[in-house]
Amino acid sequence: MNELDTLVDNARAAFAKASAPADLENAKAQFLGKSGRITELMKGMAQLSVEEKKSRGAAINVAKQAIEAALNERRQQLADEELNVQLRAEALDVTLPGRRRVGGGLHPVARAQERIEAIFSSMGFDVADGPEIETDWYSFTSLNNPPNHPARSMQDTFYVDMKDEDGLLLNLRPHTSPMQVRYAQAHAKKYAGQESMPDIRVIAPGRTYRVDSDATHSPMFHQVEGLWIGENVSFKDLKVMYLDFIRAFFETDALKLRFRPSYFPFTEPSAEIDIMFEHGPLAGRWLEVSGSGQVHPQVVRNMGLDPERYIGFAFGSGIDRLAMLRYGVNDLRLFFDGDLRFLSQFQ
Ligand code: PHE
Secondary structure, three states: OOHHHHHHHHHHHHHHHOOOHHHHHHHHHHHHOOOOHHHHHHHOOOOOOHHHHHHHHHHHHHHHHHHHHHHHHHHHHHHHHHHHHHHHHOOOOOOOOOOOOOOOOOOHHHHHHHHHHHHHHHOOOEEOOOOOEEOHHHHOHHHOOOOOOHHHHHOOOEEEEEEOOOOOEEEEOOOOOHHHHHHHHHHHHHOOOOOOOOOEEEEEEEEEEOOOOEOOEOOEEEEEEEEEEEOOOOHHHHHHHHHHHHHHHHOOOOEEEEEEEEEEOOEEEEEEEEEEEOOOOOOOOOEEEEEEEEEOHHHHHHOOOOOOOOEEEEEEEEHHHHHHHHHOOOOHHHHHOOOHHHHHHHO
């Protein structure tokens, strides 16, 4: 093998050893660079005769071209390898199941609340919202439940370490009933001095709090308060209105309603409202869904209205309870655990 063939072989071997483009360029310099082997050989021809230069030059050129070809081949190889590595790293398995973007949705209790609001709106009721941190007066005293009244212990209240204007601790409202007084006061003020006042017809849904926790009680729960006050409103109106509501809510007329005597300081007489489904898994059992009653004259007075002229009724229903019955949920706590396997079933 002559010297030039050996040189080409050496170049090929050096290029093959280069495992990255930068190594390859270094190897190239050794052979094809300004002071590389080929240049040296060219310089070495200076002393040769014209004839010798011709044949020697041609042979060196052949070797140079062979080295350039080997270089290009190796360049291409390295580029291919690099591309393959990249392709493998970015490989897409199009046979994998796709990742869906899951849509959010309303919580079942929020759904029930929206439903309640829609039904009562359609019956001409306003929908009002009020504070969850309440004063002692609105949560209790204004509702004919003064300090030291035994009925206060019916509600295991959360207190906030902050006092109101009367020097009494604020509370997390144990029911939505304070909204009866707040709303009626505002209404009475609006029509003060006028000959007559339109009826008060309002519901006030929202969060309520009690020191209570088991399968059917949660320290935070939801109620909807209802209030209808006018000059000639009676218990009969409550019965008709509530029956209409509950049948619309459960989308069935095969449902009975019962008023069971009860006691609340702010209503007289007072009643629990029970319902019974005629069909379905809950059929035949009375289920308590609401407290209710005719608004106590003292409460009407606290609203800023004359109890000799105005009369009405109120109710307070558990929204979570209604949602449980509607969706067939047997543990209230499921609503508040935040488990998507449970919640997503309602979407
Ligand atoms: N506030 C009562 C409760 O939480 C329910 C109720 C509301 C009763 C309105 C009568 C009238 O138990």
